[in-house]
Amino acid sequence: METVRKNKTFLIDTLSTDASIVLQHVQSDDIILQRDYKNLNHPNYTDEKIIINLLDTVMGRGDETCRKFLKVLEKQELQEIFPQLKHHFTPEQASAERQREREKGSVMAHHKGAEFVDKHREQLIQRVSSVMEIADCLLTQKMITDEMYSEISAAATMQGKMRILYKSLDSKTVKEEFYKVLKEKQRFLVADLEG
Structure with a gap:
């Protein structure tokens, strides 16, 4: 959860360029439910508002949901659409983050x-x-x-x-x-x- 929280502004700026594709990915990976998808993809919401609400929803559901969300951001398909993600969310960085969380537990x-x-x-x-x-x-x-x-x-x-x-x-x-x-x-x- 800490990684999502620390990078929230970056994620809002980056993912707001195409919120609908992000929603499709998080829904297909069962991070959000169909009901969540409908609530987040409100026609009156800007892409930025959709991403803010998505991040709040993900963080509100705890560490496991945040880890799944970070895995989605590591997908090559998403990183091709949002090349800035390559600098922040790679499998190596995710592994290092998981190690830090284990050490924190330790x-x-x-x-x-x-x-x-x-x-x-x-x-x-x-x-x-x-x-x-x-x-x-x-x-x-x-x-x-x-x-x-x-x-x-x-x-x-x-x-x-x-x-x-x-x-x-x-x-x-x-x-x-x-x-x-x-x-x-x-x-x-x-x-x-x-x-």
Whole structure:
């Protein structure tokens, strides 16, 4: 949806030169219904008004409809009618956009792990039993320094080791990695705290 929104002005300017052909394509690809087609192709509407309403309809129906619409814009037939689309909507750009959306979803998942680590700090300090195993994984992934690893190792108790480990959890990325390792090494504890 973000791609359609960001390019809305460009799409209005470009597609308004022949709104009827655009409507035919989006209808034939089942992006809009026959009823939508009739409402959008109102005889009193200018081509610009038709395209504005079409874009609003597509965005109003969510990400999946927007993706289908972008696929229509990638069609060679449409790109021959509207050559400006070649510079904005290619399969490669669509693939890059889908990757950005996946990463955005991944970032949201990172927040979940970081929130878990912050929320359950006291419980984790008291209950994690394999601190050095977790520290080994974080060191291997370069999430903690050798110095921090040595400091964790030198602590006398598991709780002391966890308190020192928590000092190194200084970013959402590190917290997310810690959360992943924790889910792998202490899955029953994580399940208990999440439950």
